[in-house]
Amino acid sequence: MTNKNKVIIRKVQDYDPKIIKDIILDGLKELGVSGKIGGRITIKPNVVMAHHKIAPTAYTRPEFIAGLLDALKEVGSKGTEITLAEKCGTGLPTSRMLRRAGYYKLKKSHNLKIRPIEEARKKRIKLHKGRIHEELTTSVEIVDNDLLIYTPKLKSNVLAQGLTASIKLNVGILLDKERMWQHNFNLEEKIVDILEVGYPDLIITDGIEMSFGGNQLTQHGIYLGIIIMAKNPVAHDAVCAHILNLVPEKITYLRIAQERGYGSLDLKDIDISGDISLKDLQEKTRDFDLGYMNVKDVKCGFHIFCGEPYCTGGCHGVFLDWLYMVKDRKPKLWEKLPEWTVVIGKYKGDVRAKRVMLIGTCTEVLGKLEARSKFRVKGCPPRHKDLVLWLFLRAGIVNPLFRIDLILDSYLFLFFSWCRRFFRGRL
Numbered sequence: 001m002t003n004k005n006k007v008i009i010r011k012v013q014d015y016d017p018k019i020i021k022d023i024i025l026d027g028l029k030e031l032g033v034s035g036k037i038g039g040r041i042t043i044k045p046n047v048v049m050a051h052h053k054i055a056p057t058a059y060t061r062p063e064f065i066a067g068l069l070d071a072l073k074e075v076g077s078k079g080t081e082i083t084l085a086e087k088c089g090t091g092l093p094t095s096r097m098l099r100r101a102g103y104y105k106l107k108k109s110h111n112l113k114i115r116p117i118e119e120a121r122k123k124r125i126k127l128h129k130g131r132i133h134e135e136l137t138t139s140v141e142i143v144d145n146d147l148l149i150y151t152p153k154l155k156s157n158v159l160a161q162g163l164t165a166s167i168k169l170n171v172g173i174l175l176d177k178e179r180m181w182q183h184n185f186n187l188e189e190k191i192v193d194i195l196e197v198g199y200p201d202l203i204i205t206d207g208i209e210m211s212f213g214g215n216q217l218t219q220h221g222i223y224l225g226i227i228i229m230a231k232n233p234v235a236h237d238a239v240c241a242h243i244l245n246l247v248p249e250k251i252t253y254l255r256i257a258q259e260r261g262y263g264s265l266d267l268k269d270i271d272i273s274g275d276i277s278l279k280d281l282q283e284k285t286r287d288f289d290l291g292y293m294n295v296k297d298v299k300c301g302f303h304i305f306c307g308e309p310y311c312t313g314g315c316h317g318v319f320l321d322w323l324y325m326v327k328d329r330k331p332k333l334w335e336k337l338p339e340w341t342v343v344i345g346k347y348k349g350d351v352r353a354k355r356v357m358l359i360g361t362c363t364e365v366l367g368k369l370e371a372r373s374k375f376r377v378k379g380c381p382p383r384h385k386d387l388v389l390w391l392f393l394r395a396g397i398v399n400p401l402f403r404i405d406l407i408l409d410s411y412l413f414l415f416f417s418w419c420r421r422f423f424r425g426r427l
């Protein structure tokens with residue numbers, strides 16, 4: 001008998017729901033949870049954004065969820081009810097993103113209930129261990145269930161020091177206002193606070209096609225061919241970090257989660273099993289450039305000045321993520337960006353330039369600022385949607401997100417979603 005947390009890594013050829021189902025069934029057995037499948041089950045995927053053209057690879061694929069649903073059906077007790085709950089990012093309506101991700105097809109075929117979190121019944125929960133959040137609001141499905149299953153997408157994320165796996169997924173149980181609140185230098189503590197409410201019983205990660213190296217929404221995918229299963233989120237994320245050749249102890253929110261007693265990052269405390277070794281996977285990902293860097297080091301047409309605080313999860317990270325969004329679809333655009341000087345944070349020095357953009361509410365030049373034109377994108381940090389809009393309106397930069405169908409999603413369908421919430425009393 002061992003007290004180590006188990007993490008299973010299984011090879012899989014492609015997104016065949018039948019194969020995925022069989023692998024998940026094996027995993028449930030090995031983790032000792034096969035007999036506990038029943039009652040009200042909530043699945044939380046990663047659908048921060050989905051779009052067939054510009055965001056095709058950075059979300060948990062519906063075939064993966066179909067395989068999971070088939071597995072749960074096979075071992076689940078009679079009367080098992082399964083609900084999928086999610087809140088997407090970028091200020092878009094979740095119902096649109098889940099539709100674009102192909103999840104609504106599973107509603108009929110698998111008798112799945114789908115709950116965009118902003119449109120669901122909510123619960124306000126007091127936290128006992130929170131350092132940033134004293135309380136938070138999420139949907140009842142996340143809180144009141146018999147089994148909470150997280151199905152993250154394995155991907156890199158420059159806002160989260162390189163990695164998004166199960167713990168960072170928790171930001172997606174919050175509503176927009178609370179999600180962006182303290183999404184700055186406090187992001188790491190905030191992420192760990194949310195674990196008190198969003199603590200999964202089971203994690204099953206889609207690493208069949210992982211995505212990396214760019215913007216968390218629009219970056220490219222590559223076949224990695226694995227499913228990762230675990231019960232402990234810290235052990236799970238530590239293994240994911242190692243798979244990407246990252247050092248888990250250097251990822252602040254993982255270190256904080258360990259310090260707060262949620263689990264150990266040490267591989268000596270983790271029992272890794274499966275049919276592919278960590279070493280083989282590290283070899284596969286050895287040359288992957290995850291894109292995590294200081295935003296001032298980006299070589300593009302902009303001159304970027306960084307000041308304090310350096311907010312990896314805030315303005316600095318969001319602007320870096322915006323730059324990647326431009327590059328993901330138009331790799332040559334970085335060199336052709338118009339000559340603007342960008343200031344992020346409180347910059348100790350003088351700035352003399354033709355055109356200056358200040359990113360973030362707290363940003364200022366502490367020395368002399370001389371510029372013919374300047375503008376500020378407000379927010380702590382600004383939302384992607386606002387960056388996309390303001391950089392188009394003021395700097396004339398057309399971002400790939402600037403598409404008619406996404407503009408309709410962002411404004412018209414967002415209004416419809418607001419109406420549904422209003423009439424159901426769920427604002």
Ligand code: SF4
Pocket residue numbers: 183184185308309310311313314315316344345359360361362363379380381
């Ligand atoms: S405004 Fe931006 S730089 Fe300033 S604290 Fe907020 S996120 Fe950080």
